[in-house]
Amino acid sequence: MNKHFLGDTTVLLGRSLRHIVRSPDTIITTAVMPIAFMLLFVYVFGGAIETGSDSYVNYLLPGILLITIASGISYTAFRLFLDMQGGIFERFQSMPIARSSVLWAHVLTSLVANLISLAVIVLVALLMGFRTGANVLGWLAVAGILLLFTLALTWIAVIPGLTAKSVDGASAFSYPLIFLPFVSSAFVPTASMPGPVRAFAEHQPVTAIVNAIRDLFAQEPAGADIWTALAWCVGILVVAYLFANLTYRRKIS
Amino acid sequence: MIHVHGLEKSFKQLTVLRGVDIDVARGSIFALLGSNGAGKTTVVRILATLLRADGGTARVAGFDVATQAADVRQAISLTGQFAAVDEILTGRENLVLVARLRHLKEPGAIADDLLRRFSLTEAGCRRVRTYSGGMRRRLDIAMSLIGDPPVIFLDEPTTGLDPEARIEVWQAVKELARGGTTVLLTTQYLDEAEQLADRIAILHEGRIIVNGTLNELKQLLPPAEVEYVEKQPTLEDVFLTLVGTKTEKEQ
Numbered sequence: 056m057n058k059h060f061l062g063d064t065t066v067l068l069g070r071s072l073r074h075i076v077r078s079p080d081t082i083i084t085t086a087v088m089p090i091a092f093m094l095l096f097v098y099v100f101g102g103a104i105e106t107g108s109d110s111y112v113n114y115l116l117p118g119i120l121l122i123t124i125a126s127g128i129s130y131t132a133f134r135l136f137l138d139m140q141g142g143i144f145e146r147f148q149s150m151p152i153a154r155s156s157v158l159w160a161h162v163l164t165s166l167v168a169n170l171i172s173l174a175v176i177v178l179v180a181l182l183m184g185f186r187t188g189a190n191v192l193g194w195l196a197v198a199g200i201l202l203l204f205t206l207a208l209t210w211i212a213v214i215p216g217l218t219a220k221s222v223d224g225a226s227a228f229s230y231p232l233i234f235l236p237f238v239s240s241a242f243v244p245t246a247s248m249p250g251p252v253r254a255f256a257e258h259q260p261v262t263a264i265v266n267a268i269r270d271l272f273a274q275e276p277a278g279a280d281i282w283t284a285l286a287w288c289v290g291i292l293v294v295a296y297l298f299a300n301l302t303y304r305r306k307i308s
Numbered sequence: 309m310i311h312v313h314g315l316e317k318s319f320k321q322l323t324v325l326r327g328v329d330i331d332v333a334r335g336s337i338f339a340l341l342g343s344n345g346a347g348k349t350t351v352v353r354i355l356a357t358l359l360r361a362d363g364g365t366a367r368v369a370g371f372d373v374a375t376q377a378a379d380v381r382q383a384i385s386l387t388g389q390f391a392a393v394d395e396i397l398t399g400r401e402n403l404v405l406v407a408r409l410r411h412l413k414e415p416g417a418i419a420d421d422l423l424r425r426f427s428l429t430e431a432g433c434r435r436v437r438t439y440s441g442g443m444r445r446r447l448d449i450a451m452s453l454i455g456d457p458p459v460i461f462l463d464e465p466t467t468g469l470d471p472e473a474r475i476e477v478w479q480a481v482k483e484l485a486r487g488g489t490t491v492l493l494t495t496q497y498l499d500e501a502e503q504l505a506d507r508i509a510i511l512h513e514g515r516i517i518v519n520g521t522l523n524e525l526k527q528l529l530p531p532a533e534v535e536y537v538e539k540q541p542t543l544e545d546v547f548l549t550l551v552g553t554k555t556e557k558e559q
Contacts, residue, residue, distance in 0.1 A: 059411060066408040074396050142392030149356045149386040151378065152409050
């Protein structure tokens with residue numbers, strides 16, 4: 056069976072990518088909310104926020120990128136749910152294909168779609184005055200972290216995609232993920248928060264990831280943050296992957 | 309071609325199948341008849357390796373559905389209760405997709421050939437979202453034929469279709485069996501079983517209560533008395549006569 060894995064995944068990936076090309080609104084809606092946040096925070100709240108950084112857009116962008124991913128992956132759950140609802144999922148399952156390729160195609164589609172959304176956000180940020188001196192290596196490191204984060208959250212999204220009872224249920228899980236950056240160093244320095252909130256903010260994954268990306272963009276040594284960020288991403292990825300596959304196996308046997 | 313013996317399945321407290329026995333000969337059409345909730349779909353899902361049975365054995369095309377699922381999948385094709393088509397893709401893209409997933413050469417030529425056979429050539433490059441119910445079903449069945457699987461399961465193939473579309477599907481199924489394909493179909497329409505099936509089994513409360521040809525089943529009742537009845541056209545006859553010209557033009 057596994058000898059067909061790559062071929063089958065490629066065919067199914069082509070199918071999902073066609074879906075995205077034919078309804079580009081999924082990419083636009085993914086990008087609209089983070090752009091709105093960015094405008095709101097830079098031009099409305101930003102003036103009152105003391106970050107110690109010379110440009111608030113520079114400070115804000117890493118968190119906005121994570122929010123983009125968190126809202127983008129809900130479409131993976133949505134598309135997977137629609138496949139389950141229609142008969143096409145069962146058709147694939149009753150065919151002589153590598154079964155895991157059905158999930159991988161959706162996961163890879165999520166990577167592509169989020170990459171496009173992220174590129175749109177970075178372009179808008181550049182228009183709003185975002186500047187970085189980061190070299191190619193720095194950009195690659197940022198892209199790597201974002202890719203890993205997308206992969207981890209996408210595997211989380213697979214679980215509600217497989218188990219949800221309604222379309223709303225399939226995408227509702229992403230709200231807490233979108234909210235998480237607000238209680239982190241993404242918008243304001245954690246030092247300004249009261250004790251318990253600060254303790255939570257400093258020890259949740261978003262802060263480490265945001266700090267690591269911020270340092271990479273600012274060409275400062277990212278130090279421990281980058282390893283903490285990577286550890287969080289890989290940890291979430293492994294746990295989500297295992298649970299998603301467990302759910303999948305229970306669903307198809 | 310299909311041998312089922314003592315098949316049992318429960319969902320939590322609910323016992324759906326209590327020992328189902330079925331034998332389907334190669335190249336025949338076998339109809340599994342039963343009311344809603346009788347367990348027809350459960351039987352089909354087990355045979356198509358989508359569900360595991362709690363007890364009993366089932367072999368399809370010589371392979372055990374539990375231990376040789378991959379071989380079974382190679383030999384079968386399932387057309388489920390709801391048209392398993394991708395609405396965002398075009399009809400042709402749907403066919404090409406399945407041909408690629410069956411690892412066949414020249415998927416484009418296979419798609420074009422099936423579009424022709426199912427009178428979908430003109431609609432082939434339109435998105436399936438714009439198709440009528442009958443066209444979707446035809447595409448669905450066409451997708452099931454790709455790779456010429458020796459066994460085809462059709463789960464309530466005409467539920468929700470208008471009379472014309474129903475006849476189109478019946479013609480497609482008859483053609484299949486003529487080509488040597490073994491067809492197991494489920495239906496709750498008695499006339500559908502009468503029209504299509506070589507053998508008919510009635511599934512009731514988790515068991516097969518009768519199993520035979522149409523004539524054998526008819527002999528279960530006392531012989532018919534001869535009565536003279538004025539032959540009135542049925543509403544279906546009227547409907548089909550009135551709209552029939554349109555269908556011919558389409559084809």
